[in-house]
Amino acid sequence: MSTVRSRSILCSSIPVRSLGVLAAIAIVAAALAFLVHDKFYLHVLIMMLFYATASSAWNIVGGYAGQLSLGHAAFFGIGAYTSTLLFKDLGFSPWVGMLIGATLAAVVAGAIGYPSFRLRGPFFTLVTIAFAEVLRIVTLYAHDLTQGSMGISVPFRPALRNFVFRGLSNYAYVALAFMVITVLVSLWIENSRLGYYLAALREDEDAAHALGINTTRYKLVAVLVSAFFTAMAGTFYAQYIFFIEPFAIFSLDFSVLLAMMAIIGGIGTVWGPVAGAFLVAPLQEVLRAKLGGELEGLHLVVYGAVLIVVVILLPQGIVPSIAACWKRAFGQREPRPASLKDTAAQGGK
């Protein structure tokens, strides 16, 4: 199916079945956004789509390239702050601000990613954590520009141009569009030469390098794309919540959450982050609303436990495990050759 004949890394043949799955998800989500009027359930739907976008974006560098970043809050924050400041102080449309913020995030990601890619495993992760922390502290410090810990409120002026809407369902449509774009990008990467390079360097960086893959260049491409879409999610968050402040935006917990959703669903797969977000986000919102202040943090206790159990028992995540069960149960022969991931998982056990 997806043999790689073309010489360009940009060429990609996305399987029709995957596009069908995406279309089905989009139709169901759009129908729900149209039919559901309850504010809370709409909010849950929006959060599911929002986290699916952000986690898919994280997955491009965290999953496909195998560079476990726990600093994506940095790119998220750059997106949120850039569009909000440009909107509030200079009157730029947040749509424009979003693209500027996303570009800025990609540039910053390249600047921090390029030198840190020679670090492996925990060392890379530690740099990403430190980087997000520095941005948070600097944002707090530069209170003339960012209003520090006071935070910034996004002015409520409903208009398409202002990325501000009256009805929640409009936000759901926008979030859905963002998710569809991010998933399409993931599908495109997975089925392109770039995706194969990334899979190779994730499984064995030295071997990939020895085979002539410029590992640094492709990791760089992955982090640029990942930061770009994470920043877009940041703008969406600011426009939807109407308030941003450094502790919520540049939080380690947010970075961990994105990684966690992808890992639970299936790291390095297209549908893993989506499934992870669809499972975890409703759990988070419902537990938060139901338990509220009384048992604050209980949902995080559950997350932590689930994350440990998934890592130990289903290290590939839920989606690949279900797919494997399905294959075993129905004996369907996959036309595609076994992915590197499957063989690695079998060999590693």
Next chain:
Amino acid sequence: MGVILAQVMVSGILLGGVYALISVGLTLIFGVLRVINFAHGEFLMIAMYASFWLFRLYGLDPYVSILLVVAFLFLVGLATEFLVIRPILNASASMQIAATVGLSILLQNLALVTMTANYRSVETRLSRAVVSVGPLMVGVSRLVAFLVALAITGILFLFLQRSYLGKAIRCTAQDRQAALLMGINTERVYLLTFAIGSALVGVAGALLTPLYPVFPTVGTYFVLAAFVVVVLGGLGNLTGALLGGFIIGLVEAFSGFYVPELKEAVYFVVFIIVLLIRPTGIFGVVGAEEVGLK
């Protein structure tokens, strides 16, 4: 001015002792198991809560209850290694990080649910006591923490150099396969190393209780500094952790004096620069960051 700077320096060195004590356990565990325990800060939090409750319920001074706290943390370490770390020892670095981060989230929020977010502190006769050395003022609790940090690192060093178990631990750190071939029960070495590393953070927690309030996220505050320290000193390097602790303590004290609002940013920037220029740390073995983590 000279006196003030000397005072800043002294407080930096004393703070460094505390950082060193937290970092020694982290670096020991990494050196042997090749796993960074992201829940290390939560172990510190557990130790501080244990120390707090022993004081509150039984009136035990943290310096007395330290033995109980250390024993408790040793058990916590044993349990954690057995339940969480052992199954992922051969997993990829990403999965190892994910599991210990999961443990960190779990413990932190378990503390939030059971202990609430309130700050709790222990007031002992010594916690506010100050001795003056010439023109300089030195907090007694800080001095104790500093001296114990030095002593513990010394004892640990001797233990690793002289005892049979210590030699087995060093041997396993150098080469897992060879250690196994020499008849060392590496599984038990992992178990005990993890427990010893956890007991060390137990010491740190008990010594910190008279100095700092305890709350569910207290671990994050200290452990980020500890990560900086261990990387600076070279992961797996005990003397490096000790010296790295002093360096970060001094950096924090001086940046706190000159640019108080950016205090934490300064040591993170130092951290990023060190990682990018010399990722093995100042005292680490060159190449460890690329080879050692397979």
